[in-house]
Amino acid sequence: MSALESHVALAVSTVIFALRPSVTGEPELVIPLVRRIRAPYEGQWALPGGPLNTDEDLAQAASRTLLETTALEPRYLEQLYAFGQLDRSPDDRVVSIVYWALVAGDEADRAIQSENVQWFAADELPELAFDHNLIVDYALWRLRTKLEYSRIAHGFLGETFTLAQLREVYEVVLRRPLDPGNFRRMVEASGTVVPTGERLAGTRHRPPQLYRYDTSIDLTDQGPLSRLSAPRTLAFTRGEN
Amino acid sequence: MSALESHVALAVSTVIFALRPSVTGEPELVIPLVRRIRAPYEGQWALPGGPLNTDEDLAQAASRTLLETTALEPRYLEQLYAFGQLDRSPDDRVVSIVYWALVAGDEADRAIQSENVQWFAADELPELAFDHNLIVDYALWRLRTKLEYSRIAHGFLGETFTLAQLREVYEVVLRRPLDPGNFRRMVEASGTVVPTGERLAGTRHRPPQLYRYDTSIDLTDQGPLSRLSAPRTLAFTRGEN
DNA sequence: TCACTTAGAGTCAATCTGACTCTTACAACG
DNA sequence: CGTTGTAAGAGTCAGATTGACTCTAAGTGA
Numbered sequence: 157m158s159a160l161e162s163h164v165a166l167a168v169s170t171v172i173f174a175l176r177p178s179v180t181g182e183p184e185l186v187i188p189l190v191r192r193i194r195a196p197y198e199g200q201w202a203l204p205g206g207p208l209n210t211d212e213d214l215a216q217a218a219s220r221t222l223l224e225t226t227a228l229e230p231r232y233l234e235q236l237y238a239f240g241q242l243d244r245s246p247d248d249r250v251v252s253i254v255y256w257a258l259v260a261g262d263e264a265d266r267a268i269q270s271e272n273v274q275w276f277a278a279d280e281l282p283e284l285a286f287d288h289n290l291i292v293d294y295a296l297w298r299l300r301t302k303l304e305y306s307r308i309a310h311g312f313l314g315e316t317f318t319l320a321q322l323r324e325v326y327e328v329v330l331r332r333p334l335d336p337g338n339f340r341r342m343v344e345a346s347g348t349v350v351p352t353g354e355r356l357a358g359t360r361h362r363p364p365q366l367y368r369y370d371t372s373i374d375l376t377d378q379g380p381l382s383r384l385s386a387p388r389t390l391a392f393t394r395g396e397n
Numbered sequence: 398m399s400a401l402e403s404h405v406a407l408a409v410s411t412v413i414f415a416l417r418p419s420v421t422g423e424p425e426l427v428i429p430l431v432r433r434i435r436a437p438y439e440g441q442w443a444l445p446g447g448p449l450n451t452d453e454d455l456a457q458a459a460s461r462t463l464l465e466t467t468a469l470e471p472r473y474l475e476q477l478y479a480f481g482q483l484d485r486s487p488d489d490r491v492v493s494i495v496y497w498a499l500v501a502g503d504e505a506d507r508a509i510q511s512e513n514v515q516w517f518a519a520d521e522l523p524e525l526a527f528d529h530n531l532i533v534d535y536a537l538w539r540l541r542t543k544l545e546y547s548r549i550a551h552g553f554l555g556e557t558f559t560l561a562q563l564r565e566v567y568e569v570v571l572r573r574p575l576d577p578g579n580f581r582r583m584v585e586a587s588g589t590v591v592p593t594g595e596r597l598a599g600t601r602h603r604p605p606q607l608y609r610y611d612t613s614i615d616l617t618d619q620g621p622l623s624r625l626s627a628p629r630t631l632a633f634t635r636g637e638n
Numbered sequence: 639t640c641a642c643t644t645a646g647a648g649t650c651a652a653t654c655t656g657a658c659t660c661t662t663a664c665a666a667c668g
Numbered sequence: 669c670g671t672t673g674t675a676a677g678a679g680t681c682a683g684a685t686t687g688a689c690t691c692t693a694a695g696t697g698a
Contacts, residue, residue, distance in 0.1 A: 164449055166405050166492060208405055210490055214481035238479045238494045240455035241625065249451055251407060253479045253492070290624060297620030320644080338687065340646070345685095355695095361644040362694040379538030380531060384482065561675080579656060581677070602675040603663040 164240075164249045168217040169205025169288075171236065171256040171295035172228060174264035175312045175328060176275065183261075183328050184277050187292065188226045189284070191272040196246045197285030201276070203292070205252065218255035227268045230257035232311035234376070236295055244287045252286075256295045258311030303329050306376045307348045310369050318356055318364040319343060348373050405481075405490045409458040410446025410529075412477065412497040412536035413469060415505035416553050416569055417516065424502075424569050425518050428533065429467045430525070432513040437487045438526030442517070444533070446493065459496035468509045471498030473552035475617070477536055485528045493527075497536045499552030544570050547617045548589045551610050557593055559605040560584060589614050 171187060178184040189201040204225040208217045215233060222228055233255055240251040259267075269275070276282070278296055281289065303309055309325045310317065323339045343349055350370050355363040412428060419425040430442040445466040449458045456474060463469055474496055481492040500508075510516070517523070519537055522530065544550055550566040551558065564580045584590055591611050596604040 163404070164407050164451055166407055208481075208492070210405055211483070213483060214479060214492070235479060237622070238455060238476060240449070240494070242452070242454060251449070251455070251494070253481070253494075290621060293621035297622075301620070319646090335687070335689085336644085337646075337648085337689085342686090357695090359644075360696045361642080362646085362696095364645060379542070380534035381478070381538075383531060560677090576656070576658085577675085578658080578677075578679085583655090598664090600675075601665045602673080603665095603677080605676060 164251055166208045167205055167250055167252045168208050168214060168221060169203040169252050169254045169291070170218045170222045170230075170233075171203060171254065171292055172222060172226065172230065172259060173257065173278065173295075173299060173312075174259045174267075174275070175261055175325060176264055178277070183324065185279070185296075185328055186264075186275040187278050187281075188228070188267060188273060188275050189281075190225050191274075192285055193272065200285040201274075201282055202285035203254070203288050204273075205254075208253075214253055215255065218257070222257065225268070226273055227266065228257075228259050228263065230259050230311075231263070232258040232308055232376075234378075236291070236298060239287060239291060241287065252291075254291055254295070256298065258299075258308065260312060260314050262314060300329060302376070307346060307369075307373075308376055316352055316354070316366040316368050318366060319349075320364060322349075322367070405492055407449045408446055408491055408493045409449050409455060409462060410444040410493050410495050410532070411459045411463045411471075411474075412444060412495065412533055413463060413467065413471065413500060414498065414519065414536075414540060414553075415500045415508075415516070416502055416566060417505055419518070424565065426520070426537075426569055427505075427516040428519050428522075429469070429508060429514060429516050430522075431466050432515075433526055434513065441526040442515075442523055442529075443526035444495070444529050445514075446495075449494075455494055456496065459498070463498065466509070467514055468507065469498075469500050469504060471500050471552075472504070473499040473549055473617075475619075477532070477539060480528060480532060482528065493532075495532055495536070497539065499540075499549065501553060501555050503555060541570060543617070548587060548610075548614075549617055557595070557607040557609050559597055559607060560590075561605060563590075563608070 174186055174188075175183040176186050188204065190204050192198050192200055192202050204222045206217070206221040206224075208214065212220065214235065218233060219230070222230070234257075236254045236256045238251060238253045242249070244250065244252075264275075267273075267275075278292065281292060283289065284292070303326065309322055309329070312325045313321060319340055320336070322343065323334055323336060326339070327334055348370050349367045352366045352368050354366045356366055357363050415427055415429075416424040417427050429445065431445050433439050433441055433443050445463045447458075447462040447465075449455065453461065455476065459474060460471070463471070475498075477495040477497045479492060479494045483490070485491065485493075508514075508516075519533065522533060524530065525533070544567065550563055550570070553566045554562060560581055561577070563584065564575055564577060567580070568575055589611050590608045593607045593609050595607045597607055598604050
């Protein structure tokens with residue numbers, strides 16, 4: 157894939173978000189980056205990604221490349237934007253279709269960590285290859301705005317969770333404390349969450365109710381786009397790609 | 398650009414919206430389509446578009462192809478989505494990066510109309526080539542949802558306009574009547590609109606104030622993406638491409 | 639049994655929203 | 669020249685929503 161016959165190369169990259177405990181103990185928003193092992197930008201950190209194969213979907217390519225580089229399978233995957241400025245790659249012309257993904261905390265622990273794959277706090281990234289700083293900024297902005305009007309926060313959580321855990325996701329992503337009472341009221345009113353009947357034991361206080369997401373509800377209204385791949389598979393990638 | 402060396406072809410298309418008076422006199426939402434003059438889907442209607450040149454931006458390509466096919470220059474242009482399903486083109490593999498655009502009513506009149514370029518009511522389209530029906534549905538959904546939380550409606554209007562004209566845009570796009578008083582309150586509270594001091598004369602009733610959009614305000618919050626091309630050029634394409 | 643901590647229910651005031659009323663200012667018509 | 673029709677534009681009111689806050693419940697650990 158080069159400018160041999162003045163062709164435009166097509167690549168797919170993914171911005172992956174996870175919540176992991178920081179050094180202070182509080183969770184922080186992190187993204188995995190891979191170190192480039194060839195020019196251009198050799199040695200610098202970049203988003204996981206790669207060229208698009210002829211026999212795969214865009215979302216499949218996103219899933220594949222991030223599985224190959226980080227061993228991660230996201231709970232949520234959505235297209236972010238297609239970047240195609242002329243100068244975004246020094247030599248050849250590359251159009252990158254970028255996806256963004258959320259992975260659950262336990263899943264994130266399973267991720268490859270190596271010399272060439274590492275997690276970084278989303279707010280304090282090094283200087284990245286290509287226009288990837290801009291891409292991450294945009295993905296962060298989308299995550300934050302989307303969190304406020306849709307119900308994607310559970311992409312960071314496991315099957316069941318307490319409202320306090322869910323609230324913590326919001327607090328970390330939005331970088332501001334939320335009133336527990338008002339948060340409860342908001343979530344309950346949304347109707348997207350169902351109590352499992354079980355409670356989380358072992359806390360040093362009153363045991364909280366465990367909840368589960370109501371999978372019969374469309375969590376991120378993508379409009380007619382849900383017609384692409386099965387309605388929930390686009391929003392909820394789990395295993396099968 | 399074909400599957401010669403199993404390459405993925407890259408194309409850019411645009412969904413263009415305009416408001417034009419229908420046969421009943423009321424304005425309706427219309428989009429221009431071009432008739433395909435070669436296989437596949439020869440003879441069927443499709444979105445204006447074409448291959449991406451090596452030396453042009455994605456948005457530039459969108460502007461160019463729609464200028465070539467329809468002679469239109471949009472007041473608003475934004476990326477919609479990248480479509481890349483395997484089966485969207487029968488023979489070769491094509492990834493289409495689709496933009497959507499708004500053109501003012503007077504501009505729309507200047508558009509080419511011919512045997513092979515025609516306007517259709519956005520709600521009652523024929524069966525289009527490729528997956529273009531899905532694309533238009535999605536663009537329509539985006540237009541409608543975006544109209545409710547941002548201030549893009551003036552993309553359909555000229556330099557100055559009355560609140561009644563602005564309200565009519567909302568009513569036609571959203572397909573529901575809006576209370577004039579509440580609409581005025583909403584627009585005034587948004588602060589995106591400035592009275593010109595002039596009034597529209599010649600009506601058979603009290604002459605309404607003419608307004609102008611406050612161009613110092615970012616009308617569609619694209620977040621960090623505004624850093625691509627000049628802040629307002631992305632949102633407001635006017636002439637220079 | 640008590641102290642401590644968070645769960646979870648509930649209150650209250652400010653704000654926002656939709657439905658509605660009333661007055662104003664022009665054109666058209668007699 | 670006054671009357672009528674029409675939409676502009678200001679204003680009112682009740683219900684819903686939202687943020688700040690209080691109070692009681694139900695666990696653990698000392």
